[in-house]
Every structure is written in structure tokens, then in C-alpha cells.
Amino acid sequence: MATLGTVSVSITDASTTAETAQATADTASTGVTNLNTSSIMSVIEKQQLEYSLTVATIQYTAIVTTAKSSSISTTALTTAYNAMNTYESSLLADLTTASTVDRDNLTTLQSTYNTAYSNVQTLINDSFSTSISEAAASAATASTAASTASAAATSAGVVGSNASSTASVASAAASQASADYTTLSTGVSDGSLIHITTKTAIDEAVIGTAELADAAITNAKIGSVSASKLTAGTIDFSTITGTNINATNITTGTLDVARLNVGSLSALSADLGTVTSGTIKGNTITGGTISGATVSGNTITGGTISGTTITGTVINGGTINSGVINSGTKSTSSYNTGGYYPLTINASGVYTSTMFDSSVGLQAAIDQASLTTSVRYFTASSDGTYYANQTSLSNGQLTLTDGYTAASDNTFSSGVTATGSVSLSSVYGINLYGNTQTITFNGLITDTNKGITFTTYGNIKSNGDQGTWYVGYSNDSQTANFGIDSAGSNPITFSRELWVSNMGLGLAHQIRSKDGGGIYFTDDSSARVDTYHKNIYYSGSSSKSLLSEKTNVEAADINYWSNLAMSIDLATYNYDTDDYTDPLRLSGIIDDVNATKEWTLPEAFYARDEDGNIVGIDNGVLLNAVLALSQEQARQIDALNTNVLAMEAKING
Numbered sequence: 001m002a003t004l005g006t007v008s009v010s011i012t013d014a015s016t017t018a019e020t021a022q023a024t025a026d027t028a029s030t031g032v033t034n035l036n037t038s039s040i041m042s043v044i045e046k047q048q049l050e051y052s053l054t055v056a057t058i059q060y061t062a063i064v065t066t067a068k069s070s071s072i073s074t075t076a077l078t079t080a081y082n083a084m085n086t087y088e089s090s091l092l093a094d095l096t097t098a099s100t101v102d103r104d105n106l107t108t109l110q111s112t113y114n115t116a117y118s119n120v121q122t123l124i125n126d127s128f129s130t131s132i133s134e135a136a137a138s139a140a141t142a143s144t145a146a147s148t149a150s151a152a153a154t155s156a157g158v159v160g161s162n163a164s165s166t167a168s169v170a171s172a173a174a175s176q177a178s179a180d181y182t183t184l185s186t187g188v189s190d191g192s193l194i195h196i197t198t199k200t201a202i203d204e205a206v207i208g209t210a211e212l213a214d215a216a217i218t219n220a221k222i223g224s225v226s227a228s229k230l231t232a233g234t235i236d237f238s239t240i241t242g243t244n245i246n247a248t249n250i251t252t253g254t255l256d257v258a259r260l261n262v263g264s265l266s267a268l269s270a271d272l273g274t275v276t277s278g279t280i281k282g283n284t285i286t287g288g289t290i291s292g293a294t295v296s297g298n299t300i301t302g303g304t305i306s307g308t309t310i311t312g313t314v315i316n317g318g319t320i321n322s323g324v325i326n327s328g329t330k331s332t333s334s335y336n337t338g339g340y341y342p343l344t345i346n347a348s349g350v351y352t353s354t355m356f357d358s359s360v361g362l363q364a365a366i367d368q369a370s371l372t373t374s375v376r377y378f379t380a381s382s383d384g385t386y387y388a389n390q391t392s393l394s395n396g397q398l399t400l401t402d403g404y405t406a407a408s409d410n411t412f413s414s415g416v417t418a419t420g421s422v423s424l425s426s427v428y429g430i431n432l433y434g435n436t437q438t439i440t441f442n443g444l445i446t447d448t449n450k451g452i453t454f455t456t457y458g459n460i461k462s463n464g465d466q467g468t469w470y471v472g473y474s475n476d477s478q479t480a481n482f483g484i485d486s487a488g489s490n491p492i493t494f495s496r497e498l499w500v501s502n503m504g505l506g507l508a509h510q511i512r513s514k515d516g517g518g519i520y521f522t523d524d525s526s527a528r529v530d531t532y533h534k535n536i537y538y539s540g541s542s543s544k545s546l547l548s549e550k551t552n553v554e555a556a557d558i559n560y561w562s563n564l565a566m567s568i569d570l571a572t573y574n575y576d577t578d579d580y581t582d583p584l585r586l587s588g589i590i591d592d593v594n595a596t597k598e599w600t601l602p603e604a605f606y607a608r609d610e611d612g613n614i615v616g617i618d619n620g621v622l623l624n625a626v627l628a629l630s631q632e633q634a635r636q637i638d639a640l641n642t643n644v645l646a647m648e649a650k651i652n653g
Contacts, residue, residue: 040101041091041099041101046092046099049088049426050095053085056084060077063077063117063121064078067123072127076116076119077116077117077119080113080115080116080117084110091106103427107426110426114369114395121368121369323347326343327344328342328343331355333356333357335410338411338412340352349367352365361374362374362375363376369394370392370395371392371393373390373391373392374391375388376388376405376412378408378410380408381404386404386406388403388409388414389403396426396427397423397424397425397428398423402418402420402434402437403416403418403419403420420432420433420434420435420436422437432454432455433456437456438455440453440454443463450463452469452484460484465485466484466485467490468482468484470482479494480494481493481495499514502515502517503519518610520609556628561624561625562625564604565622565629566629568588568600568601568602569599569601570587571586571587571589573589588601588605588622590606590614604621604625605617605621605625607619
């Protein structure tokens with residue numbers, strides 16, 4: 001009787017390794033998912049947020065102090081800051097783990113605070129500019145009016161003194177003439193000469209200017225003249241000397257400023273009126289404090305405030321409106337073709353700081369809530385371009401741009417052609433662009449040639465002799481460890497189950513199918529490929545042979561299956577991929593080429609996948625058909641042996 005060989009199948013320990021790798025991959029995948037999920041704030045983001053909140057708190061404290069000194073309301077700013085601080089502080093309570101975050105709410109709180117901050121800053125700038133302008137106008141008005149008053153006071157004193165003497169003399173003459181009034185009242189003929197020797201009174205309007213000869217009244221004849229008796233005319237100050245004029249002796253009137261020349265002003269406290277024109281020139285205006293209310297309704301236009309120094313302690317409550325404020329000495333560098341001062345404040349409130357050295361220009365500008373720094377090189381590179389970089393901080397985003405300008409940009413007006421940039425945004429995180437932009441971790445301060453670098457394409461590379469990079473809670477609790485050394489000597493290790501779609505590698509030497517589908521080994525075209533094993537052990541056939549797992553069980557038609565097995569056309573052949581020519585392979589053939597089949601193999605022996613596609617020969621069915629053939633042949637052999645024995649018995653009697 002023929003004996004069938006035993007088929008044994010073995011699965012190696014790779015299954016357990018695969019499960020371990022799967023578990024590690026799951027943890028790594030979860031970590032990556034958290035990093036890329038908008039509702040989760042990572043530990044790195046928390047560190048960045050903590051720094052931003054610290055800076056905002058410093059700025060808020062400073063601007064509130066400044067605003068209160070100028071009586072500017074900070075209610076809206078305080079409300080916005082408290083709301084942002086409360087929410088961000090709750091996120092920063094634990095800096096060691098990721099937390100859930102409402103990014104829309106966070107963005108709204110930050111935007112509201114930035115807007116309130118910008119509004120208060122604008123009010124402060126406007127207040128500062130108005131106060132300075134009004135203080136300057138007040139000082140110019142006071143200085144000019146004081147000069148006018150001093151000169152007028154000196155001149156009026158001279159006039160008053162001389163007028164007093166003249167009036168005294170005139171009074172004596174009038175008394176002498178009163179005695180002769182009676183004689184004069186009787187009347188005299190026109191043209192007659194009258195000599196009054198008695199003390200005669202003369203009625204009012206009897207003697208007018210027509211009765212007095214020109215230059216007839218001398219100084220000696222004038223005793224006292226009241227200031228009220230001085231009317232329009234001209235007083236020649238070149239012939240009048242005054243010794244003392246008190247401000248109480250100057251009454252309402254007008255002093256012609258064009259006639260005054262004052263050398264020095266001191267201790268003026270009266271209301272000096274209005275200065276409407278002219279120029280104030282000098283070397284130094286010295287004072288302590290210009291403070292108090294507001295100088296309004298005055299304008300300094302078309303003139304010049306010139307001098308070397310404005311010296312003082314405090315300028316309070318003023319505003320400088322319009323124009324440009326320049327500070328420092330203008331650079332004499334040949335590259336300063338724009339005529340920049342070290343510091344300039346323009347009428348829009350833009351602060352610009354500029355400097356030049358032998359080959360580089362640097363400029364920083366603050367415009368409302370934005371800060372921009374620019375660096376320009378004035379020596380061309382080997383390709384004819386000029387290195388340049390620019391940094392901008394605005395609206396919650398820091399952008400660092402590295403590149404060049406086509407020509408030497410002495411005025412900082414040419415845009416930078418970027419070769420790479422780094423963007424740090426409270427909304428979009430960190431973005432790298434360019435060939436040289438990286439995120440580098442260099443290890444401890446004492447380390448050399450350590451750490452890893454993330455490139456602009458998201459690749460990870462080692463720094464120097466760094467061997468591995470792991471994902472996990474700590475070095476002793478790793479989810480996955482990736483070998484990143486250039487020598488390739490460090491393996492990739494996963495410490496938990498690894499799943500790729502439906503395929504999984506379990507920790508217990510398992511290869512898993514999540515949806516229960518088959519596991520296939522194919523090439524890139526999904527064509528089946530050979531698998532090679534030492535031993536294969538499987539439980540499927542034995543477990544599936546249990547009667548309890550079957551229905552519709554009937555005795556097999558041994559003759560039918562024997563005939564099917566006998567109908568198989570056996571062939572020897574080589575596979576297209578075999579590297580030898582001797583036909584060493586033997587099996588039935590599924591003819592999927594010829595319409596009229598050249599090789600016979602009943603469909604009962606076809607192996608199909610879950611989609612019904614033919615994938616080969618079902619060796620399990622074939623084996624059992626061969627078993628049926630063997631049983632049939634054994635029955636036939638037994639029958640033949642019985643016949644032979646009967647014939648031998650007959651022959652032997």
C-alpha cells in the first residue's frame with residue numbers, strides 16, 4: 001500500500017517582534033497625531049506661549065503706567081489683557097504635557113489684546129506730539145511778548161518822568177496868568193500884544209494852539225504832564241533817558257514791537273498776550289519745567305527756531321505735530337546717500353534707527369505695532385548680488401528672511417529676494433523655507449557633535465556622532481527608537497504593536513489582519529510571489545476538521561474524486577524568474593492562456609481569493625482527491641489480491 005508523506009509548516013519568532021514593533025508604532029503615531037492636531041497644544045507650543053505671555057505682561061505694565069501719566073483710559077486694554085492672561089495661564093499650568101486648546105478662542109483673545117494695545121499706543125503718541133508742539137509755541141509767544149513789554153516799560157518810564165516835570169511848570173504859569181484873566185476877558189483887538197503880569201485866570205479854550213507860537217513853551221515852563229494828556233504822535237527815545245519803570249505805571253495801550261530792541265528778559269509772570277510773527281534766535285533756552293495746561297490756538301509756521309541747545313529738566317503735556325524729529329549727528333559714511341540721522345521720528349510716529357560701518361548698513365523701524373530690522377551689505381558677492389536679510393515682527397508673527405538685493409541698497413528701499421526664511425506664528429506655528437533653514441537640537445551645553453536636525457523637508461538627520469533618536473516618555477520608556485547614524489549600525493526598534501492599515505505586527509510574534517482578510521505576499525504589481533520557510537506549523541486544517549464546525553456532511557464519492565485526480569494533466573516547467581533551465585518543477589497547470597485548454601485541471605482544484613479570483617491550485621483539495629484515488633486503488637488492489645488467492649487455491653487443489 002502506498003504511503004503519503006507528511007507536510008509540516010513552521011512560523012518563526014518574527015511574529016512576536018512584529019507585534020512589539022506595532023505597539024511602538026502606535027505610540028509614535030499617537031504622538032505625531034497630537035503634534036498635528038489643532039485642538040492639542042504641544043509642550044513646545046506651551047514653552048513658546050509662556051515666553052510670549054511674559055513679553056506681553058512687561059509691555060502691558062509699561063504702557064499702562066505711561067497712559068495713566070497722560071490721563072489716557074486703559075479700561076479696554078486691561079479687560080483684554082486680563083481675559084488673555086486668564087486663558088493662557090490655564091494652558092500653562094502644566095508645561096510637561098500637551099493640553100486641549102480652543103485655538104479660535106486663543107486667536108480672538110490675542111487679537112483683541114493687540115488691537116487694544118495698539119489703540120492706547122496711538123493715543124499716547126498723539127498726546128506726546130500735541131504737548132511738545134504746544135509747549136514750543138507757548139515758549140516762543142512768551143519770549144517775544146516779554147521782550148516787547150520790557151522795552152515798552154523802559155521807554156514809558158522816561159516819558160512819564162519828563163512829563164511830570166513839564167506839568168509842574170505849566171501849572172505855575174497858569175496860576176500866574178489867572179490874575180490877569182479879568183483884563184483879558186474884556187477883550188482885546190486882533191493883532192494886539194498882551195503882556196500879562198498879574199495872576200489872572202484864563203478861561204478854558206481862550207488860548208489855543210493858534211495863540212501859541214511854535215516852540216514857545218520850553219522845558220523850564222512845564223511842571224507836570226499826566227500820561228492821559230499824551231496822545232498820538234512820536235516820542236524820540238534817542239533824546240529821552242528813563243531810570244525806572246514799574247509795571248504798575250504802564251496802562252492799556254499798544255507798543256510797536258518794530259521799535260523795540262531788548263537784550264535780556266527775566267522773571268516775567270504777567271499775561272504777555274500774543275506773538276504773531278518773527279523769529280526767536282539764540283544759543284540756549286534754559287529752564288526747569290514747562291508744565292501745566294495747554295498752549296492752544298497758536299501756530300509756528302514758515303519760520304525758524306535756531307540754536308545749539310535746548311536745556312531743561314522736564315517737558316510735560318506737550319505735543320510736537322507734523323514735521324520730522326532727527327536725533328544725533330548725521331553719518332558721514334559714503335554709503336549714507338539717503339542722509340539718515342541715527343534716530344528719526346516722522347509725522348506718522350514711525351521710529352527709525354540707522355547706522356553704517358565700513359561695509360554694512362543696519363536699520364530698525366517701529367511703526368505702530370510692527371518692528372522691522374534690515375541688514376544690507378555693500379560689497380558684492382561672487383555672483384554680483386549683495387547679501388541682505390530682514391526681520392519683521394507684526395500681528396503675532398515673527399519672520400526672518402535671508403537673501404540678497406540685485407544692487408547695493410544704501411537706502412533700504414529695495415525688497416529682499418529670499419533664499420530662505422523662517423516664520424514663527426501664534427496661529428501657524430514654525431515654518432521653514434530654503435536650503436539652509438533648519439531646526440537643530442545640539443544636546444547639552446557641554447556636548448559636541450550631538451543632537452539632531454530637522455530640515456525644511458521634515459527630514460531628520462544626526463549631528464556628528466549621534467547614533468539614535470527615540471520617541472517616548474524617557475530613555476527608559478521608549479515607544480520607538482530610530483537609528484540615524486550614517487554607518488547604519490543602529491536598528492529601528494518599536495516597543496508596541498505596529499499597524500499599517502489592515503496589517504499588524506503584534507508583540508506576541510503575530511502578524512495580524514484587522515478585518516480578517518487574507519495575508520498575501522506580492523510584488524509591486526500585486527502579483528503573488530514565492531515564500532520560503534524552514535518549517536510551517538498550522539492549526540487551520542486540524543481545527544477545521546472538527547465535525548462540530550461543519551454542516552451538510554455526506555460520504556464522499558471516492559470514485560468521483562479519484563477520477564478527478566486521474567484527469568489532471570501533470571507538467572514539468574520553469575518559472576519565468578528561475579535562473580536555471582532544467583525543468584525541475586512538477587504540478588498540474590491552470591491554463592489561463594488558451595481558449596481551448598491545452599492542460600486539464602478540474603475547477604474543483606482551483607484556489608481562489610476572497611474576491612473569487614483564481615490564484616493557484618488548492619493543495620488541500622488536491623491532497624484529499626489523491627487520498628480518494630489512493631483509497632480507490634487500495635480497494636481495487638484488495639479485490640485483485642482476493643481474486644489471485646482464489647485462483648491460486650483452485651490451482652493448488
